[in-house]
Amino acid sequence: MRYLPKVAICDTGDVIGTKLPYLLEEYFSVIPFAEPPSLPAVLQKSSPDIILIGVPGDALAIAVTSAVLSECGTHSGSPRVIAMSPALVPDLVVKLMRMGVHDCVFLPVTPEQVVKRVQAALPAVLPTRSTPSRSEAGPLGTIVGLSEASVELRRVLQRYAVSDSPVLFLGESGTGKDLSARVVHELSYRSAGPFRAQNCGAIPDSLAESELFGSERGAYTDAVSRPGLFETADHGTLFLDEIGEMSLFAQAKLLRVLEESAVRRVGATRSRAVDVRIIAATNRDLAAEVQAGRFRNDLYHRLTVFVHRIKPLRERVEDIPLIAEHLLQTLYDTAVTRTRDRHAARRRYLSEEALRFLMKQSWPGNVREIMNVLERSIQHSDNVKLQASDIRLLP
Numbered sequence: 001m002r003y004l005p006k007v008a009i010c011d012t013g014d015v016i017g018t019k020l021p022y023l024l025e026e027y028f029s030v031i032p033f034a035e036p037p038s039l040p041a042v043l044q045k046s047s048p049d050i051i052l053i054g055v056p057g058d059a060l061a062i063a064v065t066s067a068v069l070s071e072c073g074t075h076s077g078s079p080r081v082i083a084m085s086p087a088l089v090p091d092l093v094v095k096l097m098r099m100g101v102h103d104c105v106f107l108p109v110t111p112e113q114v115v116k117r118v119q120a121a122l123p124a125v126l127p128t129r130s131t132p133s134r135s136e137a138g139p140l141g142t143i144v145g146l147s148e149a150s151v152e153l154r155r156v157l158q159r160y161a162v163s164d165s166p167v168l169f170l171g172e173s174g175t176g177k178d179l180s181a182r183v184v185h186e187l188s189y190r191s192a193g194p195f196r197a198q199n200c201g202a203i204p205d206s207l208a209e210s211e212l213f214g215s216e217r218g219a220y221t222d223a224v225s226r227p228g229l230f231e232t233a234d235h236g237t238l239f240l241d242e243i244g245e246m247s248l249f250a251q252a253k254l255l256r257v258l259e260e261s262a263v264r265r266v267g268a269t270r271s272r273a274v275d276v277r278i279i280a281a282t283n284r285d286l287a288a289e290v291q292a293g294r295f296r297n298d299l300y301h302r303l304t305v306f307v308h309r310i311k312p313l314r315e316r317v318e319d320i321p322l323i324a325e326h327l328l329q330t331l332y333d334t335a336v337t338r339t340r341d342r343h344a345a346r347r348r349y350l351s352e353e354a355l356r357f358l359m360k361q362s363w364p365g366n367v368r369e370i371m372n373v374l375e376r377s378i379q380h381s382d383n384v385k386l387q388a389s390d391i392r393l394l395p
């Protein structure tokens, strides 16, 4: 479940228009409201994280902003206010910021620019949220983040889901290759069928054939009759993880199945048709493996109909606040399930300083590493709101 920042939009003087709020719905949970008088109801009902106010560039801007700010309050749990105007002269910007506006944005503006400004405000906003996260449901909702890379990833996964061609995910350890493969499966018509994952590096040559294709009784000493991976994934998706580790021998076997859409169990005389979609992943540079002669060129071309490289977290630090928030919620949910006691488990939060500290790290282990660090930090500290000094980086 992906946490969507709640953004309330109040357009006074009709400067924002109707198109922008509509376009922002891809990124946020948008709460439109017409006039400042209806703000109290919006605050009570939806507790927005951010309020975007459209202000014309005159005395009205000051009046409206001051009305909104006084309605929101200035305690730590108050939403941040971002003023948007086509007529922001420096003088007005200074006045608005002094009044307590978090940021000022010149209009016109693209949805992407708004996303950036809201993202920049999140480290200040998220630590003040005591209400449970509102999340976007569905498989895509498991991919958290509003960076351009994450938005693009969700679009790409939707595209892959309506196709049946092989997909290859590239990316460092812990970037979400496994997660992405599952999302494609869940969004595809195969979601009613099985999702099978296999770590290709883990199959020794001697077992490759029987693992992939199964075996018939008596095919070799102690052989029992059993289906291989392809058969168990029939009408579903087979996720070939660490495909870069697959031996040349197993690659040759795999290529044949892909060409024939049929498998023959070891020791069987006839082959059986299988209907399996392949999604592969690796943290190696597969093209370089081909160059080096360690990966078959023909198999490479079969597997790379769709290729997507998932960016490491250090190239999308803007994602860290929402991902950390999401991981804390996940850790809490897990604790509740484990202890079956809603009170024994405590929902933890991160202070703004702690969030900024997390954003400064390089995270070679990416999302998985942040998850482990948060888990350790929670064990080491009793603070409900974790401070930077509570963060226990891995040794």
Ligand SMILES: Nc1ncnc2c1ncn2[C@@H]1O[C@H](COP(=O)(O)OP(=O)(O)OP(=O)(O)O)[C@@H](O)[C@H]1O
Pocket (backbone or CB within 6 Å): 142, 143, 144, 145, 171, 172, 173, 174, 175, 176, 177, 178, 179, 180, 283, 323, 326, 367, 368, 371
């Ligand atoms: N964008 C994201 N939003 C939320 N959770 C994420 C995101 N990316 C990764 N995760 C979580 O991080 C953990 C690691 O992700 P995953 O196992 O998919 O990585 P991977 O790329 O397959 O890593 P490896 O190469 O080590 O197998 C998982 O718990 C996953 O749910």
Ligand SMILES: [Mg+2]
Pocket (backbone or CB within 6 Å): 177, 178, 241
């Ligand atoms: Mg993985």
